[in-house]
Amino acid sequence: MQLQRLRVRDFRCLPQVGMAPAPGLNAITGDNASGKTSLLEAIHLLGNGQTFTGVAGDRLIREGASTFTVVGDLIDDRRNSHRIGVGRQTGETRFRLDGRDAPSRLALVEQLPIQIIDPNLHRLVEAGPDQRRRYLDWGVFHVEHGFFEAWRRYRRALRQRNAALRRGADLASVVAWDRELVEAGNSVDACRRGYVDTLLPVLKQIVTDVIGEFELTLSYYAGWAAGEDFSSALIRGLDGDQRAGFTHAGPHRADLRIRVGHSRARDWVSRGQQKVISAAMLLAQAVLMMERRGVQPVLLIDDIAAELGEAYRRALLKRIAESGVQSFVTFLDPGLIPDGVVCGAMFHVEHGVVQARSERG
């Protein structure tokens, strides 16, 4: 999927924007508070239905206006055109897809897969498993059909089992959910496992291209002990589950464990390297999606220049530009666009006004 045209009206500090992005790397330059992040937010909204900064509702409407609209014209990998839109009016946000109301935000997520690389990116390596699980599931969702349905079934059964545990129900009422839980959980697990196997070589190659030789391993933890099956883990954990009032083992506890040599990555690598590994993880998903599904995702990259030294910044942006993934990258100053990075298009933002630029100067 490629964003061919973007139109924005009264969104955050942007009064009116009309731009025609290029297929590869789109550089967006502008001073602090000029509106660069707002522009990325508008694109994110199209592919996700939500902003990445967490700002929501009427606060997204430009001060003094009463509505906002963001519309994107897309072309898919079979050269079909699509139009998606998000608008807010009288306290309600509406999603539009090809001239109709979209049933939910999920329809947008399916239409325009989008990922954000921002200054909090290192948390993917550093923070707890939740963020990595979300990362993993985003990729699995877009690549493995059937994953979403299995995940929904699993969540439903888990909720019911936990409710029974919480109210101290008898054993039969708790284990009544185990069959569904195990069936759906095993499907979720199989999808994730297969995905990680194909992701890992792509990721390793990207990390090597950017950092050089690096002993990175990514291992998948299913959410119960290795060598045991899910069903046995549930039986073994039953006493503990009844005492705690919730289910311990299962795909809801899965993780991607990132190691460098024999150490956990977060204990071993520098903050800059954590960011490069995290960015590489997102880029690897994008590349895999293109290879496996022929679907092009969009990458949004906010403020990476402020976070990375010249060498990593150049290598990473060069790799992103060469991947062919459509990306939108913000820079405070055009001088921060590293030499050798080929930009498909350049835009400059000043006081909320976006203009195409023909050269870096």
Ligand SMILES: Nc1ncnc2c1ncn2[C@@H]1O[C@H](COP(=O)(O)OP(=O)(O)OP(=O)(O)O)[C@@H](O)[C@H]1O
């Ligand atoms: N609803 C709104 N109406 C008007 N202005 C807004 C609204 N929401 C945010 N702004 C303003 O928009 C301005 C631009 O913010 P934005 O985050 O897009 O800038 P930026 O170019 O990314 O800056 P930086 O380089 O400092 O990150 C800010 O001054 C912010 O206060």
